[in-house]
Amino acid sequence: MPLPVSIHPPKSACSSCNLAELCLPIDLSARELRKLDELSTLKRNFSRSDYLYRSGDKFRSLFAIHSGSFKTQILHEDGREQVTGFQMAGEIIGLDAISTDIHACEAVAMESCVVCELPFNKLEALSREIPTLQRHLYKIMSREIVRDQGIMLLLGSMRAEERLAAFLLNLSQRYAARGLSATQFQLRMSRQEIGSYLGLKLETVSRAFSHFQEDGIIIVKVRAIEIINLASLQACLNNSRL
Amino acid sequence: MPLPVSIHPPKSACSSCNLAELCLPIDLSARELRKLDELSTLKRNFSRSDYLYRSGDKFRSLFAIHSGSFKTQILHEDGREQVTGFQMAGEIIGLDAISTDIHACEAVAMESCVVCELPFNKLEALSREIPTLQRHLYKIMSREIVRDQGIMLLLGSMRAEERLAAFLLNLSQRYAARGLSATQFQLRMSRQEIGSYLGLKLETVSRAFSHFQEDGIIIVKVRAIEIINLASLQACLNNSRL
DNA sequence: CGAGATTTTGAATTGGGTCAAGTTATGTGG
């Protein structure tokens, strides 16, 4: 399995707040869980194209996406922009800002979202009390590094259709991990955004979708995707020259 | 300044062990410094093309590069490989493995190297005692995320010569941060390795070098680089279409 | 319903890849 299709932890209920990625895979006592809950007091709502934060903003908190999804992107001064990721419910966003205390990228809501704010200094303090939480924070950051390196592999050495296959398989797995269908879903992002993420022009993305459809691998109705043949997508990823 | 040219901490002596990136920018008491030193007992030597670790290896330690330089790369099952970074003295390597306790990529020495091994469980424990160390570890990981996202921007939206300009400027800054010349240095990596890192073929890298030389921006004698006009390199990076 | 945004598709163009040949380094053993 190639790296770009990263594995996400299975989702489940987590105390009162949905800190799936943050607190789910770790075992905490009732008391520890309560403390973690107390930490994330603030819940905020966002509408499509609202900013969660912008490049240059002062860093104070990480954010746990409770529902909805975001894109993160970095802006080059000459106007070019690069989408660096699409984040969905249960994922933690804002890790890039720890480095300099200033957000390096911006996060934009792709639909209505609810977000838990996690003040980083409180999270740090708590992670000193709870070793498993500390370890888990390191793991989350490390996973982000692995994920980004997977995208480097994708951008650096895959052809257009392989990139799109990797993208669709990644989405498929992430929906499945959330108890949703692995084969039918609605894209939350435009062709342009997919293209930016995959290092392609929107026309190329559109053509690749059409080509997969002609081959009977998927059915595309604009943003509605149905994957007919997961194995073919996998094969497309693995057989570079074909 | 575009992201791919990341800023590194200035180097300086650090207690007995050269943990520049790890311990330099933070203030520690003598006692704390001693503890940090005790942690990194093991120093190991590597020759060119030795592996520091391989993909799949069990994760136990991070490594602080004391001298020399490494490349990290990930392997795709079909044989393709992607260089994900070039690390030099004072940098910490192995962060990707924290995520799964297994190394996701491999690290290969590009010359003779000396490396300090930092057992991660000890580092974790110590970081609970020393809040500034904990914060610093988070920062190091976050910086890696920012760096990787800068490379995503490079791979996703720059043309060949811009990529090479970004690469040369990044090296230049890093050498300068180590007290070496910002304009004259020896490349430690082959055209093939540069190409893999930049998502280009080695011939394209070679042509881009030649082109910069024809334009009087640099002088290349195989691995020996002299930057004649730093500003032109910067300009090449900033003016996308030119 | 209609205006603007998004998507699809076609045709022409091109930047970088591929293949190939020649050149320059590097390293090894005699």
Next chain:
DNA sequence: CCACATAACTTGACCCAATTCAAAATCTCG
């Protein structure tokens, strides 16, 4: 230290995947 073998690099010619430009079709939502 030199000669040779091998690896690394450069350059040219041709090719192709993806981009660009353009137009039409479709979707979205006020």
